Amino acid sequence: MTTSPVLEANGLGRRFGERWALRDCTISLPAGHVVGLVGPNGAGKSTLLRIAAGLLDPSAGSLRVLGGRPSDPEVLPRLGFVAQDKPLYGRFTVADTLRMGGWLNPGWDGGRARAHLDNLDIPLRQRCGSLSGGQRAQVALALALGKQPELLLLDEPVANLDPLARLQFFQVMLEAAADTGMTVVVSSHLLADLERCCDYLVLLSAARVQLCGLTEDLLGAHRVLTGPPGRAGAIAAAHSVVSARLTERQAVLLVRQRGPIIDPAWTVRPVALEELVLAYMNEPAAGTTPALALAAAPGRS
Amino acid sequence: MFEFQLDPTSGVATYLQLVHQVRQALRLGVLRPGDQLPTAREVVAKLAINPNTVLKAYRDLEREQLVSARPGQGTFILRTLDGPDPGTSARFARELGSWMAAARAAGLGGEDIEAIYRATVRDTFAEGVA
Numbered sequence: 001m002t003t004s005p006v007l008e009a010n011g012l013g014r015r016f017g018e019r020w021a022l023r024d025c026t027i028s029l030p031a032g033h034v035v036g037l038v039g040p041n042g043a044g045k046s047t048l049l050r051i052a053a054g055l056l057d058p059s060a061g062s063l064r065v066l067g068g069r070p071s072d073p074e075v076l077p078r079l080g081f082v083a084q085d086k087p088l089y090g091r092f093t094v095a096d097t098l099r100m101g102g103w104l105n106p107g108w109d110g111g112r113a114r115a116h117l118d119n120l121d122i123p124l125r126q127r128c129g130s131l132s133g134g135q136r137a138q139v140a141l142a143l144a145l146g147k148q149p150e151l152l153l154l155d156e157p158v159a160n161l162d163p164l165a166r167l168q169f170f171q172v173m174l175e176a177a178a179d180t181g182m183t184v185v186v187s188s189h190l191l192a193d194l195e196r197c198c199d200y201l202v203l204l205s206a207a208r209v210q211l212c213g214l215t216e217d218l219l220g221a222h223r224v225l226t227g228p229p230g231r232a233g234a235i236a237a238a239h240s241v242v243s244a245r246l247t248e249r250q251a252v253l254l255v256r257q258r259g260p261i262i263d264p265a266w267t268v269r270p271v272a273l274e275e276l277v278l279a280y281m282n283e284p285a286a287g288t289t290p291a292l293a294l295a296a297a298p299g300r301s
Numbered sequence: 302m303f304e305f306q307l308d309p310t311s312g313v314a315t316y317l318q319l320v321h322q323v324r325q326a327l328r329l330g331v332l333r334p335g336d337q338l339p340t341a342r343e344v345v346a347k348l349a350i351n352p353n354t355v356l357k358a359y360r361d362l363e364r365e366q367l368v369s370a371r372p373g374q375g376t377f378i379l380r381t382l383d384g385p386d387p388g389t390s391a392r393f394a395r396e397l398g399s400w401m402a403a404a405r406a407a408g409l410g411g412e413d414i415e416a417i418y419r420a421t422v423r424d425t426f427a428e429g430v431a
Contacts, residue, residue, distance in 0.1 A: 033353070034352075167349055170349040171345075171349045174352060175342055175345055178352035178355075192309070196307075196349060196351070197349065198351060199353045199354065272312065
């Protein structure tokens with residue numbers, strides 16, 4: 001496994017006409033993680049993934065994956081991508097689809113793809129057009145995994161799937177990640193799923209990067225404080241307040257801690273991932289520095 | 302083979318839940334020295350959790366010298382964990398019982414008592430500054 005970042009974007013942007021779908025995106029993703037890509041609709045998640053998959057050229061800045069440009073002949077065979085609509089040829093059978101995967105990809109491992117579809121009782125003779133949503137997602141995943149990618153990009157892979165199909169999709173994906181050590185970047189709105197699957201998080205909103213780091217570090221760096229509103233100013237002076245709910249009697253602050261919180265007037269509790277993401281999504285201006293130097297953040301327990 | 306479970310409502314970090322389950326199984330004698338823990342891949346495939354989460358839990362257990370990882374073979378239990386001696390537990394349970402009876406007699410309700418209990422546990426076992 002390489003120690004250089006598996007995906008590195010520098011001032012990356014993409015414009016469609018007048019509108020920027022992604023802007024000033026600077027992130028660096030280390031190898032060997034399952035990275036959750038979250039953000040509201042239209043935040044640029046699909047754009048980022050499509051640029052990383054070599055399907056879209058940037059309008060500004062640069063992006064490198066696996067040490068090269070996504071479209072490099074050296075890089076492309078090591079990249080797996082499953083698009084949001086999971087495009088499969090409807091008239092091909094599942095077996096045809098896997099055979100096609102074998103023809104098109106040099107490092108193809110067909111036995112494995114077949115075995116995992118077999119495990120899920122997906123008939124190889126069935127036409128892709130008549131598969132259920134969950135089966136379709138599994139075939140698309142099998143196709144991407146058969147390529148034995150070092151980096152797997154998944155754009156909303158479980159949207160519209162029932163809970164069981166979602167669980168099965170993640171089981172197969174994570175088992176493959178455990179097996180091969182590949183890096184996965186997965187976009188989703190389902191924060192509970194991402195909390196289980198991902199150990200790294202990128203939050204895009206309004207076309208910019210708001211948060212990027214190890215989930216554990218992000219959670220460790222933030223706290224929810226409850227206390228007297230009169231002392232909220234002192235907290236805001238010493239820490240970064242991400243969100244604040246103030247009433248006459250009580251203040252509830254979500255802060256990025258810059259040091260210990262000593263004032264006993266505040267009740268301090270850890271933050272849950274969903275709470276953290278929602279707080280940042282609600283405050284699109286919070287945290288939009290290009291790359292947050294989380295490793296140096298104090299106050300981790 | 303030992304099976305892990307997740308409690309998504311507990312609010313406890315996933316890797317800590319795994320660590321606690323092994324410790325608990327050792328206290329109860331469900332796991333004994335020489336037993337093998339499921340591989341990271343098996344845990345991941347069953348629970349759909351991040352592989353690094355399992356590895357982190359196993360590293361923690363290794364650091365406590367409760368398990369040892371044998372390359373290419375798996376992770377094995379090294380020793381048991383003794384819970385508190387039953388007599389000691391019973392003594393403290395009795396003392397807590399009489400304390401609670403006194404608190405109730407003084408007009409405190411279940412929630413008041415729980416608040417005191419939680420705050421005291423937190424202060425006594427505080428991890429660093431928070």
